Amino acid sequence: MSSSTVNVGAATVVRRKRLTVKPTMILGIGIVATALLMAIFPSLFATHDPNKFDYGAILQAPSAAHWFGTDNFGRDVFSRVVHGARTDLQIALFTTLFPFIFGTLIGALTGYFGRWLDAIFGRIVDVVMVFPFLILVIAIVAMLGPGLKNMFIAVSIVGWVYYARLVRGETIVQKRSDYVSAAKVMGYSPTRVVFRHIFPNAVTPAVVYWMTDMSLGILLGASLGYLGLGAQPPTAEWGVMVADGKNFMTTAPWISTFPGLVLTAVGVGFSLVGDGLADILRPK
Amino acid sequence: MNRWAYLLARILQMIPTLVVIMILVFALVRLLPGNPAVAILGDRVTDEAVARVNQELGLDKPLPMQFWIFFNRVIRGDLGESINLKMAVTRLIGDRLPITLFLTAYAGLLAAVMAIPMAVLSALKRGTWIDNLIRAVFQIGLSLPVFYVSLQLLTVFGAQLRWFPVGGIGPTPASNFYFLFLPALSLGFYMAAILMRSLRASILEVLTSDYVSFARAKGIRPRLVLTRHVLRNAMISTVTLFGLSIGQLMGGAVITETVFAIPGVGRLMVDAIFGRDYAVVQGLTLAFAVVIMVIFLLTDLAYTVLDPRTKVA
Numbered sequence: 001m002s003s004s005t006v007n008v009g010a011a012t013v014v015r016r017k018r019l020t021v022k023p024t025m026i027l028g029i030g031i032v033a034t035a036l037l038m039a040i041f042p043s044l045f046a047t048h049d050p051n052k053f054d055y056g057a058i059l060q061a062p063s064a065a066h067w068f069g070t071d072n073f074g075r076d077v078f079s080r081v082v083h084g085a086r087t088d089l090q091i092a093l094f095t096t097l098f099p100f101i102f103g104t105l106i107g108a109l110t111g112y113f114g115r116w117l118d119a120i121f122g123r124i125v126d127v128v129m130v131f132p133f134l135i136l137v138i139a140i141v142a143m144l145g146p147g148l149k150n151m152f153i154a155v156s157i158v159g160w161v162y163y164a165r166l167v168r169g170e171t172i173v174q175k176r177s178d179y180v181s182a183a184k185v186m187g188y189s190p191t192r193v194v195f196r197h198i199f200p201n202a203v204t205p206a207v208v209y210w211m212t213d214m215s216l217g218i219l220l221g222a223s224l225g226y227l228g229l230g231a232q233p234p235t236a237e238w239g240v241m242v243a244d245g246k247n248f249m250t251t252a253p254w255i256s257t258f259p260g261l262v263l264t265a266v267g268v269g270f271s272l273v274g275d276g277l278a279d280i281l282r283p284k
Numbered sequence: 285m286n287r288w289a290y291l292l293a294r295i296l297q298m299i300p301t302l303v304v305i306m307i308l309v310f311a312l313v314r315l316l317p318g319n320p321a322v323a324i325l326g327d328r329v330t331d332e333a334v335a336r337v338n339q340e341l342g343l344d345k346p347l348p349m350q351f352w353i354f355f356n357r358v359i360r361g362d363l364g365e366s367i368n369l370k371m372a373v374t375r376l377i378g379d380r381l382p383i384t385l386f387l388t389a390y391a392g393l394l395a396a397v398m399a400i401p402m403a404v405l406s407a408l409k410r411g412t413w414i415d416n417l418i419r420a421v422f423q424i425g426l427s428l429p430v431f432y433v434s435l436q437l438l439t440v441f442g443a444q445l446r447w448f449p450v451g452g453i454g455p456t457p458a459s460n461f462y463f464l465f466l467p468a469l470s471l472g473f474y475m476a477a478i479l480m481r482s483l484r485a486s487i488l489e490v491l492t493s494d495y496v497s498f499a500r501a502k503g504i505r506p507r508l509v510l511t512r513h514v515l516r517n518a519m520i521s522t523v524t525l526f527g528l529s530i531g532q533l534m535g536g537a538v539i540t541e542t543v544f545a546i547p548g549v550g551r552l553m554v555d556a557i558f559g560r561d562y563a564v565v566q567g568l569t570l571a572f573a574v575v576i577m578v579i580f581l582l583t584d585l586a587y588t589v590l591d592p593r594t595k596v597a
Contacts, residue, residue, distance in 0.1 A: 123300070123301075123304055124304070126301055126304075127301055127304045127305055127308060127573075130301065130305065130531070130573050130576050130577055130580070131305075131531070131569070131572065131573050131576065132531045132532055132533075132534050132535030132572060132576065133532060133535060134532070134535030134536065134538060134539075135534070135535045135538065135553070135568075135569060135572045136569070138538065138553065138554075138557065139312060139553075139565055139568075139569045140312070140315065141557075142556075142557040142562075142565050143312055143313065143315040143316050143562075143565075144315060215426075215427060219427065219429050222429055222431075223429055223430070223431055223539055226429075226431040226539070227431075227538075227539065227542060227554060228558070229557070239429070239431070242429075242431065242432055242435065243431075246435055249435065249438075249439040249443065250439060250443050250444065253439065256432075256435060257436070260429065260432040260435075260436075263429060263432070264424065264427050264428050264429070264432070265427075267426075267427030267428075267429075268423060268424055268426075268427045271423070271426060271427060272423075
């Protein structure tokens with residue numbers, strides 16, 4: 001951490017440099033906050049019922065009445081994009097929550113206790129890393145059946161290994177530090193040392209990765225939605241919406257284009273927040 | 285230990301991982317509700333057929349025994365038969381894998397062509413608007429879904445401008461550089477974004493190192509310092525990342541092949557899932573893992589060639 005020295009009379013006070021938040025992080029927070037608002041209060045933004053068919057207004061180009069145009073059922077694309085925020089943010093949360101909790105726990109335990117525990121989980125982690133993430137997830141979804149719930153299960157089965165690897169490495173580093181030796185000398189139990197002392201310090205990279213992972217989770221969820229393995233129509237989900245419009249790309253490109261743009265923007269938002277957090281939390 | 289011994293050791297190390305992979309793939313079909321034989325054969329099957337498959341796969345025997353039977357079949361190259369395509373899964377994979385490998389390699393090539401010059405420019409012009417612009421474009425590239433880029437490229441350059449075909453593969457292998465350009469580009473852009481970030485960071489790190497200052501002080505021309513000293517060293521970490529991301533690239537091929545109707549293993553996987561062709565899903569999952577393991581091995585070897593410090597004495 002950089003610091004500046006200020007002379008106050010005879011005493012020298014070391015003052016921490018003020019934390020500066022990068023403008024890109026503020027942009028990221030803005031994007032994510034907007035998406036969150038849309039997810040929680042869609043009716044504040046939506047101009048129409050997202051699932052209502054209107055055969056009098058099909059395939060209309062963007063206009064004052066329909067900002068993002070309408071699809072082949074006359075549904076308002078803008079309102080569907082707004083309601084899609086709820087599904088896609090839910091995907092961001094549920095594809096990462098279990099992997100984060102389970103992965104960090106396993107990482108801390110294997111890093112601290114090592115031996116057979118480390119050997120077993122190390123092998124599993126190696127194997128999972130060999131598979132392309134997407135292939136393994138869709139293979140599991142294929143067996144369980146398409147749908148959001150099964151997608152969450154599939155991603156959870158696979159996704160924890162990345163967190164486990166991060167936290168394991170960090171725990172091994174922390175284990176050798178003085179404060180841990182001190183805690184051991186005090187006679188604290190191993191569980192207490194791991195969870196009260198090491199864990200809060202070792203979890204930082206995993207928290208940073210969590211943000212990036214949410215952006216990856218949204219991308220993955222939308223990709224599975226596009227392939228027909230994730231959220232099922234008529235649910236408003238951005239990937240499904242891009243797929244819905246794919247046969248109208250030359251005649252009504254707005255059906256696919258707008259959900260895709262919003263999807264990309266929210267992905268950028270999460271990764272900017274992740275990068276910003278990394279700068280703040282990781283001392284250079 | 286020379287390089288050959290190292291290679292042999294690395295190959296031997298792959299064996300236990302391969303066994304665990306086979307256990308995983310074996311377990312995959314057991315996730316299916318109901319009798320795996322019925323799942324493998326489809327819903328409309330006769331009792332005799334089920335009995336025959338039960339016998340073949342040893343489904344009436346305990347699990348370890350079932351795995352042993354599965355293991356022996358896989359070793360002999362028997363991955364079962366596709367119920368929809370009425371073909372041996374091994375042959376199907378043999379027919380289609382080259383297309384996916386070509387697409388992946390092509391995408392990797394395009395990614396390198398996009399990422400390397402941009403990373404060099406971005407690092408040399410650090411902090412300027414050029415640097416910021418390049419980083420912004422690649423930042424967006426990281427969040428652009430592959431299916432979305434594919435669909436947009438297909439519409440604009442395929443359907444509207446008619447510069448490229450709207451799907452499928454070419455009649456000859458060489459013509460695929462043209463036929464698969466758009467799919468490779470959409471797949472490669474994502475990878476370029478990952479590579480650019482890493483390479484830029486490595487170049488910045490190498491630029492401040494002692495040996496670069498020394499090379500400059502010796503009066504070596506700046507261009508030579510850049511290519512011979514900076515790039516070569518900065519590439520080392522990027523080559524590893526490149527090898528690791530090839531796996532993700534192959535995963536992405538599932539999506540690109542679906543959008544562009546390319547008859548590779550990725551599309552085969554999606555078709556197999558919707559056709560409930562579980563022997564194919566199982567066989568492909570295994571094939572993907574094996575291909576990736578080989579790529580990891582090659583990456584390792586490339587690493588030892590590039591970085592003299594890792595040369596085993």
